[in-house]
Amino acid sequence: MNIEILQPKPFDLVGNPIMIAGNAVGFEGHLTIRISEGHDEVTAAANAGSLSIRQFQEAVDIPPDAAFTLSRLFVTVTDDSAGGPNPPTVTVPVLYGPKILPGYVGYWEHTVVSGETLSALANRYYEDTSKYPVIQAANQHVVTDPNLIFPGQVLRIPRDF
Template sequence: MPNPATEAHAMTPTLDIQQPQPFDLVGDTILIAGNATAFEGTLTIHVSEGHDEYSSFTQVGSLGLRQFQGSIDIPATNSFQLNRLFLTLADDTGNENGPSVTIPVLFGPRILPGYRGWQPYTVQPGDTLSSIAQSQYGNGNFQPIFEANQHVLASPNLIFPGQVLRIPRDDI
């Protein structure tokens, strides 16, 4: 005999975002992927820094477990002043208590003009952020590296051998 409590729980909408992860470094096009259950159409995507907001939608499907992917393009004319954005995803079924997820991400174009992506760099003994910037950019401006790694660096003076840092690039 079916258990109504189990059936009700099985139909409770859920949202599992697999991309982007918190503090991922993103560009002008933010790719989004995950799994959803009990959605009835679309997923609303909002990107905000607290002042401006951009929105988009992606098709999720109907009831049941569905993998989804989508993207939101941030216009080049955006007026974001901060490099930390908040990506909020919510089901668009009209249920204000439906599932939603907010993920902080780092906006590469505000960290490095012309941002095209990043590459990993493993800190070596004797490295400083300035010396890494000199080897990667040809100058000692370590600020893009520090900002791209703000989720793991408390100070530009505290790095250690073996630590893997993200190096923002404008030439990938």
């Protein structure tokens, strides 16, 4: 089976439910979706057409009792109808907004200008300079050091209610 995950893209900042969509072709077109972070896992299923490339989509609801401890999750789509020891599988890492900011509902995009810092952005968006780790966590794939952001970078600023 060929599986192509179009949504979410690697390191997308996602909410709940997690929307998963793509293209696939397989024997019977039954896909298993797993969302995990190494400590807990949520599963769902989706269908894709057989014998030709077809679209699939599924909204996977993360229950409140999911024991996720990390904000980095892995979305894995597997053609479990293929049989055999190594069924076709694709995995995409994502960042889970509700683990980064309680009450997460989306994000603003902010283009960094010369002289800005994560603390200043936290003050601007949250009125609290100590919340800069929230911004860093939402951009951990591009901001590894909170003291190094660059003009022109587009950062995601998580929003809550």
